[in-house]
Amino acid sequence: MSTSINVEQRRLKYLTHEPLAYGANEAALDDNPDWPRFVRITDIHENGTLRDETFRSLSPDVAEPYLLQKGDVLFARSGATVGKTFIYRPAWGQACFAGYLIRFRSAQELVLPEFIYFFSQSDIYWRQIKLGTIQATIQNFSAEKYAELVVCLPPLNTQRLIVDYLDSETARIDGLIAEKERMLTLLEEKRAALLSRVVTRGLDTTVPLKPSGQEWLGEIPAHWGLQRLKQLAEVRGGLTLGKRYSGELLEYPYLRVANVQDGYLKLDDVLTVEVPASEAASNLLAYGDVLMNEGGDIDKLGRGCVWREEVTPCLHQNHVFAVRPHSVDSDWLALWTSTLEAKRYFESRAKRSTNLASISGSNVKELPVPLPPINEQRAIGRFLAGRHSRLENLRRELRESLRLLAERRVALITAAVNGLIPLERMLG
Template identity: 30%
Template sequence: MSSVTEKFEDSGVHWIGSVPDHWSVSKIGYFYEVQLGKMVQPNKKSETDKLVPYLKAVNVQDSGLKYNDENKMYASSTDLAKYDVEKGDLLVCEGGEIGRSALVDKEYKGFVFQNSLHRVRSTFNNVQFLHYIMQAIRNSGYIDVLVNRLTIAHLTRERLIGVKIAIPNKGEQDVIVQFLNHKTSEIDTLIADKQKLIELLEEKRQAVISEAVTKGLDPDVPMKDSGVAWIGEIPEHWGLNRLGTITDKLSNGYVGPTRDVLRDHGIRYLQSLHIKQGKVLFDKKPYYVDESWGSKHEKSKLKKGDLVIVQTGDIGQCAVITREFEDTNCHALIIVRLKEHVGFGEYLNWYFQSNYGFFSLLSFKTGALHPHLDPGRIKNMKILLPPKEEQENIINYLNREITDIESIINIQKKIINRFKEYRQSLIYEAVTGKIDVQEMERKIEQEEVSSS
């Protein structure tokens, strides 16, 4: 195991760098036995062929091997012996999420594996050590060097067994694997806790929005039955209005082909991919049109305060148009412009982010093969609407409350990313011999004793 006195030498492999001089550097095929899986056989080739379950690339996940379907193919007795799956094997994706690997952690008696997977075994080396190496290869980006992603990428057996790696003797492999199992489990638990907190915060976000746009902000206001089971009681002075009666504009943006329309610069052109959770995220993938084209298509031009709703794909996502995006054009979005005396587009933006508003909108979708929203249909949906002054109070309240909640969520996401980066770094450092895991554990134990 490497230490302060350990001698290092260049491995000759770019993604690995230097390794302890007693580690061996060679191709995966030198250390491990690799078998590509069986091509799917939907029909019998002989009377003795059996219909058996099989594992494929989708079953190999970062969280482990997941089998919850009934994939079956025919296989001969020779196939069953050649393509069997045993506890302790490593399965590596040949296609799909290339290079992703998972350990077989239980018995899969009678199973075979498809040719979208490689099975890895070894008598002399720790297979789980290679599992961590494969994670390091993927995290380093070296997997993109191994396969051609400009076409349909595959990690063929020839390429996999030809990958150069560095490993110590099996005793050291076992120590490193034990260390990484322990540390990655701790990190994964911390990540899961943060993800659970994010889920709770998302639920709180939804509850705050839904409460504000269906009950208002005054807990003492007189209530009445809304007549809608989903809502229950609403403030007595609120009304239910057909969307078509409270809008000056309710129409599609531009819906024609855009192949010859889009430009690298010009007038910003909003599409469904820019609309997410009440916001316009234009920097995600900007599109533009010529100013002359934009001027000719007034129907698709947006004004400050307009609400845009995604028609197809992620149906029901919406955002209000701020001054920044005024006079932009839009594509295949529903434009909702409230009558000025009725209210604010920003209020509708919050309304459609509530459970009631969102699922009411989805109830108007049409088209079995290609579900979408149509302005002619949603004009008949009932909108729960408080007076304009009260809408403004709700807008201000939600802007404050939801900003605070989203700020906490974003902090948690950053923490998760740092945990993931640390996890990746730890795996890389351990499987390339750049840290002495035994010394590291000793230091951690000493720190724990000192702090207790």
């Protein structure tokens, strides 16, 4: 016979050792390793750890009122990360927290901080966050709203049992998730390596090679040509917003960097703009244009795909180049710009600003393009399409498996914190 767990409902504000507190409204400018770490939303990894590469610190005198203690739980209060949580462990070293985070310090005679952290990963918690989120210019969830959250609260000794059980069970699920994510990474590396090898060396590994004259490219098949992009296509800039127009305005779909992915278009969030027809005319996309990104994250530089009039008529912003081929096949050009070698070219000529980068139209025009005979280009394209289709099927299966594991994790946590898992099961 299963032993039931008594669960009462208490608001978060009645489980605190002290009122919920906002963090320091300071700029993250320093990275002194001897100062307290300045924890921001962007530092918190999805797995609950801190990212090493984003380390920032505050001077001890500024950090002092915001220093974290063991078991402090941080709640994100604004932006797309509303509801995201983090539990502080002293192993990460002395740390303070930023203004877009809210600190919960538990009254440990009532609730374990680890229990609150697990509760914040349950469906019960996220339903309340969704219902209470204020949507203005950005999402917002204040300390006052967090204080009113209803927590399912078992007795303290049962909380410890639930935390220990979830530590063990979620670690097992997280291990499976990490393994499948590694498999996805390996598949992507395999796809990228295959693409680069075939597009720079061809399908026949026995053909003689010749120096390309480009150190970053190396050798190419002796019977291939090599020309600058400016000799093969017109590189067209896009529409710059911000101008004031008079007269009749027409509405057009408008592609941004976010829409241009590596090898495909993401069309679920296409914006529209209103401009005169005369202004739009010189920026309209044409079938066969190869879209290439001018800026954004460093890994987005130059990536692109072929425009096949998926939405027509359509404009593109000034941060997306429309490369209009006249002496090269669009599909071949799109394959070439997706190779590791082409990406190295773009990265080597990019202008960088913090974590963003951009490449000029003049540097895009100077991109060397390997040119096999047209029949060989098409054969390579068919070969890669078949291989990529098989790899994509494997990726789809892995993503579905990851989705099911994530759902299973949330369902397990939800059942446990709500007292729906029998004590015998957690003890056994």
